[in-house]
Amino acid sequence: MKLYDTKQQLAIEVLPSESGTVDIYCCGPTVYRFAHVGNLRTFLLGDLVRRTLRAEGTAYRYIQNITDVGHLNDDMHIDVAEDKILAQAKLENKDPFEIARFYEGTFHSDLAALNILAADAYPKASESIGLIVDLIAQLIYIGAAYQGNDGSLYFSARSYKDYGAISRNSLDQLRAGYRFDAEQSQGQEQGKRFHADWALWKAASENRAMTWPTPWGVGFPGWHIECSAMSIHYFPNGVSLHLGGIDLRFPHHENERAQSNVATNSEFVRQWVHGEHLLFDGKKMAKSAGNVLHVADLIERKIDPLSLRLLFMESHYRTQMNLTWESIEAAHTTLKRWRKKIASWPGGGRVDQSITSAITTFFGDDLNTGSALLLLRKFEKDESISDADRRATFLALEDLLGLELNQMSPTELPSEALALVQARASARENRNWPLSDQLRDQLLELGVRVNDGPEGQTWELI
Template structure:
């Protein structure tokens, strides 16, 4: 069974799965395109799902869609501001970027979750949760209609991030030292407002705080206890700490069994963020002539809880590997059938279940690719079998007419000239470069051939 690092437990633990596993993932705020750093989290959820489903475990997944900007604590309504900037209604803007997000995840072969509730359509669930927290003594209303979570009623606060409640200091923000709060670390569950995108509630018209959303949705769609909660490492504090406190306080027990976090993604050594202008979209990857699944391959080359520094060079290398493997699989498909290479397959499967050790899995597959003692038909069966987890579409070239990738024709001509000049070192170098592009060259008495 899958063993994975639990952030709260601070150790690798086994997912004690029966016939079904329930998993929640913090979803996107749909007011702009998701960049590839955002998409890394959803690949993590997809890998967990695929590895578990390989073991005949049914996965029930829920992922929220934040389509109301002021459900964040940013102090501004991002969705509303962006809608005005683009000349759209809030609904039009949110649906546009929600569809774009689905297109991106589909291009990365990320399977869609069973439930994708929108924040704007589930405010009633959030109001019910807030009322329950007040009733259980974990939240309090103040005269202006605000409702705050009373964090001092939740003694295990900080178990995910390691931040102790007694050592938390007020942040450098006005609301962090709000005199209405009983304790400076209390956070808003409901905020009064008479502006756009507000709702009626027992405490007056307003809108819910950001952290309420995920608690309300996960409890509604996955039940009062579920197995896995996935998110980016940046959400560990305060979002996941606050979410855990709300959910546990509302139910009286530990709701989430395992908290799983993916690490940051850098691009060219810098954090990927719109504020710094260091943003790469999946559409940018396609515009550069690379297969979108090169991004998936580049992610698989690194452990999910390892910080990844992505570059255009690493993306191009990943693209070459994907194309080469597709060409190999197409070539092997024409060989006599043979049983799967069981030893290799078992080692790759073991890597998958060992805290999603995809880098080791890929190294083993490269060894299999080079192993001349394994029949081509066995390689074919093994690669396709394991592609059910890798999801690199390795079968797409089977049965297609062989077409050289861009630039390969020039390299073949250059290699032919090198052979005529008896420059064997240059010929070997070009052979290796062509192999990286998925073109296998063979020398015959009549000249070089390629597949």
């Protein structure tokens, strides 16, 4: 498989790390609100990479962190940089950990709704403080970090000579006054020695929620150090692929790269892969513009969330994509048509290997999913191929596409049952049998019986 590397600015072969597996790290959510569909497009990128590697027979491991502390709000309307989770906890009048656990739960159900494969682990920042503190201690020992006169700990940007290679920024370009980090622009980080340095650990009063003791005093971790600590811990031999949204390229990934490379004395991440922005009705999704789209909005309109998965695959992950209700509804129509045809086509056909291998090759070519789907649409209408063979071929691609094509149209299901059916498919995918059984019983109570066959899960109304 080839993927575009942001640092080298070209598509390169994805290779395993020294461990022998393709070790993938994807920046996870900050759990203080519902994920919008733009976030899900980035998470789908990680899913498509894994499905392609799986189709090619390549072993991988996948880690995605959960940021539940230390990600400061960059909303410029707030005078003082504030932790996103603490701000939301105040707003909802709840305990910050309760907020974090709630939105962590909705993150997982959104992933399940889009059939996104589960990670091998979802380490939480709040449960990785020891790793973070150890890494900071190491950076101080090396001489790449220091304690400022405000008590906070900073990374010394000048200790890493190759700073800026992912985003093509240099320290000279990052002059004082340039807004390259929200907390820096808002009069925080008074104690640092150089304008481009950033906080690894922020000193805080003991009265603040979510703080921990360290040898340097009470405080909480910065956001960038979290990803270095976790990726080094899970992948001590280095990361093969580091994924994230394009907005994380700078400063988050630059800072992470500097920390990890200095700490490990290596080019720790082999390849940086970024997904582009998603627009809705031509505009960037923003709370203030009122155009933030969530999975729940689709379910409310009785649209199968997998329509979004199909629609995302129509565009290349590196192009800015404009979502509209018309395009989502068109994708839903296609999905329903495919499912209906497949259900009506007879079984016992032969898989057309030339089609499955051409489609897998498109996926392997920097995720050229758009061309893969074009080919599939052509194949769907190819009358020279028997219905049975077309059915067998479509179903053979299910593992790669993840569209649940062997289902009847799930929009006939009540919406609560639809979510459960999808959660169960994902539970089975992840071999979580107890959860799968529990969901089966819940569905039965809603009048939906699920059956597990060789082609996966099917359901019927009783």
